[in-house]
Amino acid sequence: MTTVEAYVEFGSREAHGVSPTYERLSQAVARDGALLALLDRLPPAKRQPNLLFGVVRWLGGPVDDPVAFHDYVMTHWTAVEAELLTRATQTNEVGRCAVLLPVLAALPQPLALLEVGASAGLNLYPDRYAYRYGDHQVGSGEPVLECAGSGLEPPVRVPQVVWRAGLDLNPLDVTDPDDVSWLDALIWPEHAYRRARLRAAAAVAAADPPLLVRGDLVDDLPALAARAPAGATLVVFHTSVLYQVPPPRREAFVKLVGELPDHWIANEAPEVLPYDGLPDPPSDALHNVVALDGRPLAWARGHGQAMTWFG
Numbered sequence: 561m562t563t564v565e566a567y568v569e570f571g572s573r574e575a576h577g578v579s580p581t582y583e584r585l586s587q588a589v590a591r592d593g594a595l596l597a598l599l600d601r602l603p604p605a606k607r608q609p610n611l612l613f614g615v616v617r618w619l620g621g622p623v624d625d626p627v628a629f630h631d632y633v634m635t636h637w638t639a640v641e642a643e644l645l646t647r648a649t650q651t652n653e654v655g656r657c658a659v660l661l662p663v664l665a666a667l668p669q670p671l672a673l674l675e676v677g678a679s680a681g682l683n684l685y686p687d688r689y690a691y692r693y694g695d696h697q698v699g700s701g702e703p704v705l706e707c708a709g710s711g712l713e714p715p716v717r718v719p720q721v722v723w724r725a726g727l728d729l730n731p732l733d734v735t736d737p738d739d740v741s742w743l744d745a746l747i748w749p750e751h752a753y754r755r756a757r758l759r760a761a762a763a764v765a766a767a768d769p770p771l772l773v774r775g776d777l778v779d780d781l782p783a784l785a786a787r788a789p790a791g792a793t794l795v796v797f798h799t800s801v802l803y804q805v806p807p808p809r810r811e812a813f814v815k816l817v818g819e820l821p822d823h824w825i826a827n828e829a830p831e832v833l834p835y836d837g838l839p840d841p842p843s844d845a846l847h848n849v850v851a852l853d854g855r856p857l858a859w860a861r862g863h864g865q866a867m868t869w870f871g
């Protein structure tokens with residue numbers, strides 16, 4: 561995909577109807593020859609809209625006016641480029657717990673959770689949050705995660721989790737103000753509710769920090785999985801991670817994870833983790849597929865705001 565195509569697709573399939581600011585901005589960048597020329601000097605993974613917009617927000621630049629954004633990036637390119645090259649998109653979206661919960665709650669309890677690509681590990685606490693699927697509420701505490709469900713049998717209780725561990729190339733620490741400010745900058749401008757739930761989930765994690773290990777999801781998974789306690793169902797899961805992993809490594813991961821845990825839950829775009837015989841998605845918007853042990857079960861919107869069950 562060219563840089564122009566990446567910005568057009570981000571605007572029309574990810575930001576459309578979810579963030580008017582980023583929809584407008586990504587369309588403007590897609591037409592901005594000078595800015596595109598700068599981006600095209602970077603490695604492909606560093607040209608991503610989410611990364612560029614997050615870096616500019618983190619540096620204190622404007623994202624709500626495309627002309628001011630252009631001027632800021634051109635004037636401050638040295639600083640912008642340095643941050644693009646050192647940072648990565650590590651959005652830790654706790655709303656994704658809402659699309660994992662129906663699958664987790666249906667597995668034999670208790671659970672030992674191992675998340676690959678965990679970022680700060682906020683999705684390792686599905687038992688500590690509350691959920692609203694339409695009128696149906698599950699769990700207690702903060703944050704309350706809202707998910708519009710279709711075809712879904714909402715779970716009656718949250719899972720019982722006895723062990724939680726995360727693996728990431730660059731684990732983030734919710735007790736480090738710099739890491740939290742980067743997670744905050746990655747949240748889209750209008751999404752005050754996502755900022756509030758980041759703070760609430762970070763407080764949960766800070767009170768009982770997870771085991772977070774720096775490592776690769778292929779090379780370092782077996783050793784971490786071996787640390788899970790006996791007597792619990794080991795679940796390896798990942799959400800919105802594999803698009804950052806080169807295709808041969810994705811294949812190696814899928815082979816490994818098929819051999820390793822008791823269960824494997826994936827929440828990934830079908831372009832990066834394909835399945836045979838998927839039904840049509842509910843709309844043209846970008847959707848992930850929630851799958852258990854390689855069997856697709858549901859379409860899920862990117863931030864966990866909706867799911868359409870078909871499994």
Ligand SMILES: C[S@@+](CC[C@H](N)C(=O)[O-])C[C@H]1O[C@@H](n2cnc3c(N)ncnc32)[C@H](O)[C@@H]1O
Nearest residue numbers: 650651652653677679728729776777799801804
């Ligand atoms: C977009 S973030 C998603 C974080 C979290 N799964 C969520 O949904 O909130 C992707 C995460 O995957 C991590 N990651 C990418 N490639 C990885 C690899 N080969 N091994 C381990 N982690 C990886 C990144 O560092 C980043 O923290």
